[in-house]
Amino acid sequence: MRNSMKLALLALIAAGCCAIYLFHDLNGSFDYALPRRIVKVIAMVITGFTIAYATVVFQTITHNKILTPSIMGLDSLYLLLQTLMIFFLGSDHLMAVNKQINFLISVAVMIVFSLLLYRFLFKKAGQQIYFLLLVGIIVGTFFSSISTFFQVLIDPNEFQIVQDRMFASFNNINSDLVWLSAGIVVVVTIFAWRYVKYLDVLSLGRETAINLGVPYDAVVKQMLMIVAVFISISTALVGPITFFGLIVANLSYQFFKTYKHRTLIGGAVVMSIIALVGGQWVVERVFSFSTTLSVIINFVGGVYFIYLLLKARNA
Secondary structure, three states: OOHHHHHHHHHHHHHHHHHHHHHOOOOOOOOOHHHHHHHHHHHHHHHHHHHHHHHHHHHHHHOOOOOOHHHHOHHHHHHHHHHHHHHHHOOOOHHHHOHHHHHHHHHHHHHHHHHHHHHHHOOOOOOOHHHHHHHHHHHHHHHHHHHHHHHHHOOHHHHHHHHHOOOOOOOOOOHHHHHHHHHHHHHHHHHHHHHHHHHHHHOOOHHHHHHOOOOHHHHHHHHHHHHHHHHHHHHHHHOOOOOHHHHHHHHHHHHHOOOOHHHHHHHHHHHHHHHHHHHHHHHHHOOOOOOOHHHHHHHHHHHHHHHHHHHHHHO
């Protein structure tokens, strides 16, 4: 089967999952339940798109298929920000209560952090991308340690609010945040899509890409910023999902077996929509909300990550 047919088949399955989630057991509640389900589906589509796009691009830049953008410490920074906000301002402060303000502040802080990090590390020409990854791991560990310290000191009643934000959730999503996120994602995607043509060459390595005329450092900087924006939006919208991008990106590599990133990104996006929408339907209808989708994804992703490590070692 050609890749275009595979992609069309996956898109059809994704559309079917969305239709089942929207209309299954609706019982005529078109005025109340359907609009809320539509908001959830759009949020899952945005989350799946941003994480899948960012992960495929990040793995291409780093030439490593077992890394995810979360290695840059953005997830840890988000949790640190939420913890400090509750610890110093309290759970009844406007920044904690108002989801729009919290979302904008979280996205802005994560993007500014990424800008400062990239600007500092890429100030010297020819700086290796692996040094950036090393700094990201160290900074992420540092943020996690500070978060844990303040979570121990925080009031137990307010810790519950922080704990709710430690796991991704699609149950209480503000519709205003969804439309705001969608607008930002559309604008960034229009800007980012013109760089997709470089990804096929970037996957060949730095020296080869430069020899073929690609402005390597400039393109990598732009792509890293796009990755940072997408991960910031998805994390601030629903919370951190550590291993989700790793799963869908590697499934896309194995299913399509091509070097063309237009196909790989499209496949990863469609697979992520199937996983999120279908998984959320299972959580709601089969498990009756006894667990969360992020817990299932992180468990499956962790097992898959170990499998990839063992497979790479044997290879």
